[in-house]
Amino acid sequence: MSQEERHQISRRAFLQAVGLAGGAAALAACTPSAAPSASSGSATTPVASSGEQVVNFLWTDSQNTHQPLIKDFETATGIKVNQTQVSYNDLLNKITTSVEGGADVDVVEMDTIWTAQFASAGWVEDISDKITDAIKSDVPESALSAVTYNGKLYGMPWFNSAKHLFYNEKLLKDAGFDAPPATLDEFVEQAKATTKEGQWGSTWCWKQAEGMICDWVAIMFTNKDAQILDANGQAVFNEMGGTDALQWMVDILYTHKAADPASLENTETEVLRALETGTYALTYNWEGTLPEANDPAKSQAAPNVKIGLLPGSKDVKSASVNGSEGWAILANAQRKDNAWKLLEYMVSPAWQKKAALTIGDYPVLSSLYSDPELEKNIADFALYGEQFNYLAVRPQVPGYAQKSDIIQR
Structure with missing residues (x-):
């Protein structure tokens, strides 16, 4: 699922969880009265007049959901954010042409799977020496891994995102289980027990696409010794857990026959739709799944879908995959001080909390997962936060997209 799709689902999830009026009230409460009005939604905002403090930002806020936060930053710092907005599918090409063509861009949105490419090419600034002790103490390594390459930090994580376990509590209880699976062995046991005529124990997004790699x-990484690359950047996953993981995937489909064969054609969206039929017990998916699957207006599974930690093993409590993105300062940026101020504000409690309450972005700050207002307004908020502590990052290698395509085959 793309970042844009996740944001759209998260936005709907937020409004469903707290109610439309409650969401509007939270938005009003979090917006400073002095903040200017939100952007009109144009693809590119005008360049500031001569002498005005500015920062030029290339990103994908195509729904304009983050514009109040941008205005908050402008009000707090006096720095105008000139935005160029493109779709996520066009973002990598736009960044590439901007860098190679010498465009006047200071900050870019950087997907976790691009970090190695941008860093190794010298496109983005190493900001390891800029990160403060306050940030280090509140942003866990699992979140920073999205913007880290060869031990150096090349951006700030924007939001947390991971795969989570979603299960139909009624189907599990009908099969004699009082709790979701804590290990992969238990997952197989429960999936087999809940597979019968007209019902599958599990469904997956194993179409030849990035979702399959995430799973x-x-x-x-339920294997405590799992490793994708060695210290020299060489692939070692065949000997360090990758082959075992693939065998588990094959077995649940063909040996245990406890996964819907349609999994091989499914994306995350199709997995969500399958879960909504009420005939699937277990699945992995991104944030936003729960409110959609428990919406009685369109889901036959409502209100029985619950969230849990992804299963681990006897040695690993849980293992998921980092699906977040970050913001990075271009190495040739003309306004690096202003660019850093934008990144620093984005990772502040003010931005992170408001983004959670009004948009559905899950914070990268650990301290916010015990915030009473967030716990009150976002269902299972602390459980999401716990999962974000158990994240593996996909291979941080240049040319990741091509290598991922090879693995998918």
């Missing part, structure tokens, strides 16, 4: 990584 493979999550399954692989």
Whole structure:
């Protein structure tokens, strides 16, 4: 599922969880009265007049959901954010042409799977020496891994995102289980027990696409010794958990026959739709799944879908995959001080809390997962936060997209 799809689902999830009026009230409460009005939604905002403090930002806020937060930053710092917005599918090409063509861009949105490519090419600034003790103490390594390459930090994580376990509590209880699976062995046991005529124990997004890689990584890292690359950047996953993970995936389909064969054609969206039929017991998916699957207006599974930690093993409590993105300062940026101020504000409690309450972005700050207002307004908020502590990152290698395509085959 793309970042844009996840944001759209998260936004709907937020409004469903707290109610439309409650969401509007939270938005009003979090918006400073002095903040200017939100952007009109144009693809590119005008360049500031001569002498005005600015920062030029290339990203994908195509729904304009983050514009109040941008305005908050402008009000707090006096720095105008000139935005160029493109779709996620066009973002990598736009960044590439901007860098190679010498465009006047200071900050870019950087998907976790691009970190190695941008860093190794010298496109983005190493900000390891800028990160403060306050940030270090509140942003866990699992979140920073999205913007880290060869031990150096090349951006700040924007939001947390991971795969989570979603299960139909009624189907599990009907099969004699009082709790969701804590290990992959228990997952197989429960999936087999809940597979019968007209019903499948599990469904997956194993179409030849990135979603399959995400599940493979999550399954692989239930092995305490799992490793994708060695210290020299060489692939070692065949000997360090990758082959075992693939075998588990094959077995649940063909040996245990406890996964819907349609999994091989499914994306995450199709997995969500399958879960809504009320005939699937277990699945992995991203944030936003729960409110959609428990919406009685369109889901036959409502209100029985619950969230849990992804299963681990006897040595690993849980393992998921990092699906977040970050913001990075271009190495040739003309306004690096202003660019850093934008990144620093984005990772502040003010931005992170408001983004959670009004948009559905899950914070990268650990301290916010015990915030009473967030716990009150976002269902299972602390459980999401716990999962974010158990994240593996996909291979941080240049040219990741091509290598991922090879693995998918």
